[in-house]
Amino acid sequence: MSMATVNQDLESIKIPGTTSVGWDRATPVNERVDEHGRPVSTSIPFGVDDPRAPKLRQYNHPTVQNLRDQLREYNGIRGLEICSPEDLDRIIHIYRRDGFVVVDKLLDTNRLENLQSACELELKKILSHRPTNDRRYNAETGRLPHRYCYGTSSASRHMMHNPAWTDLIDLPKSTPILTALFGSKDYLVWGGGGDLSLPGAVEYQHLHTDGLDSQTNGEERLIYAREHFDISPTMTFSDLDFRTQKLVMEFVPPGITINFTVSELTWENGPIRQIPGTQGLAQKPPTLDQEPLWMRYSTLVGVPAGAGIFRDTRAWHGATPNLSKEIRALPSIEYAAPWRTNETFQKSMPHPIWTNLSKHARNICRKIVQKPGMWPHGAGYTHPLAAARQQAFQNSIGTEGYVEKSYTDPSSAGTALRLFNKES
Ligand SMILES: [Fe+2]
Numbered sequence: 001m002s003m004a005t006v007n008q009d010l011e012s013i014k015i016p017g018t019t020s021v022g023w024d025r026a027t028p029v030n031e032r033v034d035e036h037g038r039p040v041s042t043s044i045p046f047g048v049d050d051p052r053a054p055k056l057r058q059y060n061h062p063t064v065q066n067l068r069d070q071l072r073e074y075n076g077i078r079g080l081e082i083c084s085p086e087d088l089d090r091i092i093h094i095y096r097r098d099g100f101v102v103v104d105k106l107l108d109t110n111r112l113e114n115l116q117s118a119c120e121l122e123l124k125k126i127l128s129h130r131p132t133n134d135r136r137y138n139a140e141t142g143r144l145p146h147r148y149c150y151g152t153s154s155a156s157r158h159m160m161h162n163p164a165w166t167d168l169i170d171l172p173k174s175t176p177i178l179t180a181l182f183g184s185k186d187y188l189v190w191g192g193g194g195d196l197s198l199p200g201a202v203e204y205q206h207l208h209t210d211g212l213d214s215q216t217n218g219e220e221r222l223i224y225a226r227e228h229f230d231i232s233p234t235m236t237f238s239d240l241d242f243r244t245q246k247l248v249m250e251f252v253p254p255g256i257t258i259n260f261t262v263s264e265l266t267w268e269n270g271p272i273r274q275i276p277g278t279q280g281l282a283q284k285p286p287t288l289d290q291e292p293l294w295m296r297y298s299t300l301v302g303v304p305a306g307a308g309i310f311r312d313t314r315a316w317h318g319a320t321p322n323l324s325k326e327i328r329a330l331p332s333i334e335y336a337a338p339w340r341t342n343e344t345f346q347k348s349m350p351h352p353i354w355t356n357l358s359k360h361a362r363n364i365c366r367k368i369v370q371k372p373g374m375w376p377h378g379a380g381y382t383h384p385l386a387a388a389r390q391q392a393f394q395n396s397i398g399t400e401g402y403v404e405k406s407y408t409d410p411s412s413a414g415t416a417l418r419l420f421n422k423e424s
Contacts, residue, residue, distance in 0.1 A: 016263030022199030024136035035386035050203035075267040076301025085173035099279030099315030118164030141386040146201035151193015155378030155392040158191035158348035170361035183227035194331035205319035207285035220339040221252040250280035255313035259330040270322030279312040
């Protein structure tokens with residue numbers, strides 16, 4: 001592509017609305033790239049293929065049209081409940097039952113427009129790094145083509161340096177819900193980012209959980225479970241019968257993520273899929289070749305812009321094909337339970353942003369705020385390739401830290417290669 005065409009392409013990025021970005025026919029279906037942007041063989045475990053994906057990344061290709069016809073007919077959970085933020089009892093009931101709940105009208109018009117613009121701008125940054133081969137875009141390392149994450153594309157691993165994101169942390173309509181779901185107001189912010197897909201992301205992302213729940217910390221979880229149901233104050237976790245112990249595990253999530261909708265989720269634009277009732281399971285979700293059709297269609301079609309999807313991070317979920325001409329972004333804030341340890345918290349929030357937050361937000365962000373006078377390492381540098389992000393973080397931190405690289409179990413996370421920034 002010429003430079004002028006590249007710029008026109010980026011200028012067409014619009015959320016919501018149609019765009020010329022995406023649908024790159026030159027990017028093979030199921031192709032994944034390593035940390036340097038080199039395509040890797042699909043036979044090595046570097047992300048997961050969708051064996052039922054269309055054959056070509058082309059809007060009108062017959063195999064795309066065939067999938068589009070199926071999705072038009074079947075995509076979306078029938079009778080999906082969408083709650084109003086004031087309906088707290090119903091929200092808690094649905095969340096505990098399903099492991100997720102959709103809440104409408106979390107964002108006022110100003111916040112929504114602000115977030116839409118920020119999502120456009122951050123996507124332009126991601127796509128501005130052009131590949132050296134004939135592909136139209138650098139794919140994100142370890143993810144399927146045309147899929148990115150605002151968090152993992154940032155060299156700080158989060159978007160906590162961007163006020164459009166940090167403004168979402170303590171909303172008048174979300175804080176009472178989080179407090180009820182965690183059983184405490186002392187939950188923590190782990191970070192924020194959010195998945196996005198370009199038009200032409202034709203593959204399903206495999207079902208996964210965001211992290212694995214070791215189902216330990218029973219005694220600590222019991223403290224928060226007492227908020228939810230009656231347990232005699234003299235009973236410890238080990239005194240409880242197995243059913244009650246199981247209930248404690250089900251009701252006390254290690255983390256809750258809110259994904260905010262910046263445009264309506266439709267049958268065609270890649271709505272997130274959530275499998276209800278999977279938050280307490282120890283077994284793994286089915287792989288893409290085993291996944292039944294009912295799970296592939298178990299998506300949140302019809303969620304309007306400005307809503308929030310509260311997800312227990314353990315509940316099975318995954319991204320779905322975006323066969324439209326619109327970008328589908330789901331910016332997120334990731335919250336951790338009060339009993340989570342320090343080890344995975346990263347200093348991704350600049351101190352001046354933290355200072356301007358509400359008192360409650362300052363408290364729950366205390367583990368991610370960088371010290372005064374120091375910019376969070378890697379924050380503000382965005383790149384789809386892991387090697388570039390690793391370099392940026394290391395250049396910033398020098399000898400005071402390092403990046404730990406880990407290849408994850410493909411069934412447990414959304415990406416094959418994850419970077420963990422460590423400060424000593
Ligand atoms: Fe995920």
